[in-house]
Amino acid sequence: MSGRDKVALVTGAGRGIGEAIAGRLAAQGAAIAVCDLDPQAADKVAAQLTERYAVRATGVGADISDGTAIRAAVERVSTELGPVDVLVNNAAIDVLGRFVDSREEDWDRIIAVNLRGTITMTRAVLDSMIERESGRIIHIASDAGRVGSSGEVVYSATKGGVIAFGKALAREVARHGITVNSVCPGPTETALLGQVAEYSQKMYEATARAIPLRRIAQPTDIAGVVAFLASDDAAYMTGQTLSVSGGLTMV
Template sequence: MSRLTGSVVIVTGGGRGIGESICTELASQGADVAVADLDERAAATVAACLAQRYGVHTLGVGADVTDPGAVRAVVDAAESELGPVTGLVNNAGIDVIGRFVDSTPDTWDRLIDVNLKGTIGVTRAVLDGMIARSAGRIVNIASDAGRVGSSGEVVYSATKGGVIAFSKALAREVAKEHITVNVVCPGPTDTALLDQVAEASQKLYDGLARAVPMRRIAQPADIAPAVAFLLSPGAGYITGQTLSVSGGLTMV
């Protein structure tokens, strides 16, 4: 039996990048996966591919994590199609690269709404069921920017720091319910978000790769196994922790 057989996991932002790799890793370990993404077509495509490749049950659904009604619909659909939700990966996120002094309140609000409030809202939507069953695994995807800060990503760093603090506090509250809450912090990873860095400054992008002790930018598949472990039975006594997957770029 695979490590995650019997699990039903919702992954937000699962249609591409790190989210897609997480969905793939979970399915390869036997989990049934609800792929939720703002791009419903991308979510459906990923879900169909995983079902065919790994023989697991999947669901692809469009979802805006800033919309409480849409979030509730995702959870209801997952439970109707796949069964009680045992795991959640809050991966959906956005970034806007630029100097803080050039940013606007509209940008701040969007970053906070998606990265922080979205994580809070989706977590709240699954929590009652997990508490009722006295079991659950939640993994929130933050960023090393939320641990040490990142130039050009000031408000983004603030939102990811908020995700880390939210996760630690929630982990304390729900530990007695046998629910774990942990955080994975990717370092620079080859995704559409990092493409913004290259567009802003190729020199900065190249410098990031040189700064990583392993001398390369991460691939999305480098992040996914850590998430899968924290969702697994073997991580049952791990909660409130923040794990950097950054090739050694940050050691905190």
């Protein structure tokens, strides 16, 4: 990324991978919209970014499963910071457990946040990007969407959908100078991974042992790849899916 005039909107940026991404982009001089379901967490992260990196930052509370809330959030960001140049669709949820034990209301919520939320947020920023003939859209998908994950069947389906959505959209908007790519984290030290340990400590330990690089990822490992995709160095990459898993998956 080059220049302080870039505006990046990161969803689910109140903690974890999203917070790390917001920090990395701020370190490169971008103005940051910290979007999160928890408005207090969003405001706190935004204040920290301004203090640490002397960039413009604003916290935006929004439930990305709500289309009206998304559109209001994007309008606010455009007013306070300027049009969105970089969108990072990071927000996601999961409910761990066997599919046969899962509930329909959980399916609906997972799909609404992970897939529909990503689609709706992307649509909300796209017209402005097309008008300016420039933009970076980066989806935080998951290797679960590429190879499947036991105990995360509907989550895996939504992340597979995000990857396919990104590829198809990349073909449509390339002529407007907009790139669309997906990043697939492997096991990463986040609240979601904590749910895996609670669900099955045996599964957590087996997963950690299986990683060739012999460690669980930190959120900053994911943030560095996102920052690359947001930069001018990745201007000729679009429709790609990058696994950041320490070698756990090689597809």
